[in-house]
Each structure stands twice: as structure tokens, then as C-alpha cells.
Amino acid sequence: MGRINMLFRLEREAPGPRWRALDGSGASERVIAAEVDRVRAQLAAMSGQGPEDVEWRVAASILHQGLATRLLSPVLAAGLCHGVLLDAARFHHDPGREGPVVLRTDQEYAETAPVGELADWVEETVVAGVMGRIAHVLPKVGRVAPGLLRGNTAAALAGSVRALGADRPSVRPAAEELARTLLARPPLSGTGGYTGTDAEGLAVFRRTTCCLYYRLPGYGMCGDCALRP
Known part of the structure; x- marks a missing residue:
């Protein structure tokens, strides 16, 4: 799965x-606060600012969407390509690491399941599970809108599906249908949807909220941003 790109x-x-x-134990306020500070410092270095010049909520949003992408990508790939269920709650990371998030799992055995059951699994274990718990903790650490976080998860879902479908065309229809199913359910409903296809035949997603990336000096809007005309 990691051959698709490093996010998988x-x-x-x-x-x-x-x-x-x-x-729950790995998403404590202390750990989340440290991760936001790490992202804030990285964003500051890339934009030639001091960490205090980067809004906390911008760093929190980008951390959240990045985690959602890192969790969803291997779970989707395992389910759609191999028919097995990975449990994101069994994924581990090293809070004291240097560099980007590296994930390991202590899951020794994975249940098999048809693709038709994958949407329920992803919703339960990732969207409402790990990401739901992280979204519950983040507002306790600093100011960030719950709707923005829901939109981040939706955008991460669409991004993971797009990357998977581009690399594995045989699973593209099932991947995009899974995304549509999850985007229509209450955890993610109203956060965005597909607006058509691009020149490569990949579904184009547009979200209804903004991840705030544009608020970094020198950075523009994301391709799926709600602020785009």
C-alpha cells in the first residue's frame, strides 16, 4: 500500500x-497540543515567520486534515484492494519523532469483508472513531470550529480516494462510491460533494468549508476550497 504514496x-x-x-489514550490534550505546536513551527519555517505568527487554528486544522489522510489512506487501500479491515485505533505513532508522522500497527490479524461493508467500517472506526475522538479533544486545546474539522475529514476522504483511484484504476469506481456513501451520512453530510470529473476521469470534490491554509503568507487556496469561485 505504501507504494501508492507515503500517505498510504x-x-x-x-x-x-x-x-x-x-x-483515546493516544489523543490526549497534551499530545495533541504538542502535535499542533510541531505543525505550527513547520509552517512558520516554510513561510519565513516565527511560530507565534502562525495562527493556532490554522496549524490545528492542517494537523487534523493530515492525520485524517494518514489514517484513511491505508484503511481504504486495505479494504478496497485486499478485502481486509484495518483498525485505525491500533495504529501507533511516536510523539518524540523527528519529521513526518510514521504509523505502525500492532494488529496481527485482519478480518476479511466484502467491499459493501467497508463504508460502515470506515465510518465506525475512522470517521466517528479515531477522528471523532481527536475532533473532541482539539477544541479543548484551542479555538477551532467543529464544522471545519468535519470538512477536513471529508476532504481527506476524497483526497485518499482520488490518490488510490489514480494509482489503482480497477478500484476507482468502488472507491468513489464508498466516498459518496460516507459523504451522504450524518458524520460528514453537508461537508462537500463531487461536482463532476476531470480530464483523467477522476471525480472532483468541492468542500463547503475551508481548511484555512490560505491564511498562511504566500500560500493560496486548495483545489477543493469552498472559497474558490
Whole structure:
């Protein structure tokens, strides 16, 4: 799965003693606050600013969408390409790492399931599960709108589906149908939808909220931004 791109990568090596699960215990306010600070510093360095010049909510939003993409990508690929169910709550990360998030899993056995059951699994374990818990913690750390976070998860879903469909055309129809199913359900309903297809035949997603990326000096709007004309 990691051959698609690095966002799909999931290491099978056992998590080390410093590693924490991305479930309730791994999404504490302290850990989330540290992750936001890390992203804030990275964004500041890229834009030639000090961390204090980067709005906290911008860093929080970008962290949230990045985590959603990292969790959804391997789960979707495993289910759509191999018919197995990965549990995102079993994914671990190293809070003391240097560089981007690396995920490992302690899941030794994965249930098999038909593609028709994958939407329920993704909703339960990722959208309402791990990402729901992270979205519950983030507003306790700082000011960030719940609707924005829901939109981030929707955009991450669409982005993961697009990358998977581009690399594995055979699963593209099932992947896009799964996304449509999840986007119509209450956790993500109203956050955006598909507006057509592009020149490559890939579905084009437009969200109804903004991730705030444009508020960084020198950065523009994302391709799916609600603020685009």
C-alpha cells in the first residue's frame, strides 16, 4: 500500500516503548497540543515567520486534515484492494519523532469483508472513531470550529480516494462510491460533494468549508476550497 504514496504507508514493525496508539489514550490534550505546536513551527519555517505568527487554528486544522489522510489512506487501500479491515485505533505513532508522522500497527490479524461493508467500517472506526475522538479533544486545546474539522475529514476522504483511484484504476469506481456513501451520512453530510470529473476521469470534490491554509503568507487556496469561485 505504501507504494501508492507515503500517505498510504503503514509499518508492520512492532511499536516501540515510546509509541502511542491513536485511540483515546493516544489523543490526549497534551499530545495533541504538542502535535499542533510541531505543525505550527513547520509552517512558520516554510513561510519565513516565527511560530507565534502562525495562527493556532490554522496549524490545528492542517494537523487534523493530515492525520485524517494518514489514517484513511491505508484503511481504504486495505479494504478496497485486499478485502481486509484495518483498525485505525491500533495504529501507533511516536510523539518524540523527528519529521513526518510514521504509523505502525500492532494488529496481527485482519478480518476479511466484502467491499459493501467497508463504508460502515470506515465510518465506525475512522470517521466517528479515531477522528471523532481527536475532533473532541482539539477544541479543548484551542479555538477551532467543529464544522471545519468535519470538512477536513471529508476532504481527506476524497483526497485518499482520488490518490488510490489514480494509482489503482480497477478500484476507482468502488472507491468513489464508498466516498459518496460516507459523504451522504450524518458524520460528514453537508461537508462537500463531487461536482463532476476531470480530464483523467477522476471525480472532483468541492468542500463547503475551508481548511484555512490560505491564511498562511504566500500560500493560496486548495483545489477543493469552498472559497474558490
